[in-house]
Amino acid sequence: MKMLVAQKMLLLLCVGVSLAQDLIITERLIDIELRLKATEETLEELKRENEALRTSTKAASDKLESIQAENKVKKVAFSVGLLASGSQQIGPFDTRKTLVYQKIFTNTGNAYDSNTGIFTAPVNGVYFFRFYAHAQTSDQMAVSLHKNNQLQCSVYSMKPQNNANGSNGVVLSLQKGDEVYTQMWENSWVYDDGNSYTSFSGFLLFPM
Structure with a gap:
């Protein structure tokens, strides 16, 4: 009888350890997913900033070319x-x-x-x-x-x-x-x- 109880306790202990490991792995996966999502959001934000900078640079370049062409035409x-x-x-x-x-x-x-x-x-x-x-x-x-x-x-x-x-x-x-x-x-x-x-x-x- 005592041996049966001990076996059950050992089994429960193994199950508990397994569940704890699964929980740790799940938490790690969630953490990794959150980090990946944050990284993706950061990349998207960088892309938007880069596109805005590119647009601003092109507008400045077009304006400069327009001014240069206008000055050239005036001469x-x-x-x-x-x-x-x-x-x-x-x-x-x-x-x-x-x-x-x-x-x-x-x-x-x-x-x-x-x-x-x-x-x-x-x-x-x-x-x-x-x-x-x-x-x-x-x-x-x-x-x-x-x-x-x-x-x-x-x-x-x-x-x-x-x-x-x-x-x-x-x-x-x-x-x-x-x-x-x-x-x-x-x-x-x-x-x-x-x-x-x-x-x-x-x-x-x-x-x-």
Whole structure:
């Protein structure tokens, strides 16, 4: 009888030890799960912070690029003379001829093309242009400034008794890609030399 009781007590003791071990293991598993969950939450928070930082950095970079592009666009100015060197009387021609100015004083923004004589607006804005033309004695001189295919203003001298100079200027509202150039009329002459009597200039007043 005593032996039976002892066996039962031993069995209960083993069961108790087993239950205690199971409880410890369960508690450890729960602790590990909580730690993993906390780690996952921390990682998610770090991901959110990283994404927010990335978005903020991109916005700052885009803003900087925008400011740099705007400042670059604002720097548009050119001034050119008809002849790069020497002296020459140009004309006459049977049709109107676009004057191609070869002597570059400045071409900030590279909007003026010395191969064609055409200024192309790099940005929407308001621009100022001025041009000069020189006529020698008894030569007809007539030059016009054009926006795309539309005449804007002109200078004219009908066979002066002495050398004559003409000048005109205009403020134009241009869209990006609009072209501005000067044309000499048919049966007309212009003269230029190292003094750059015949010239063409323009610059951006402000973008729009």
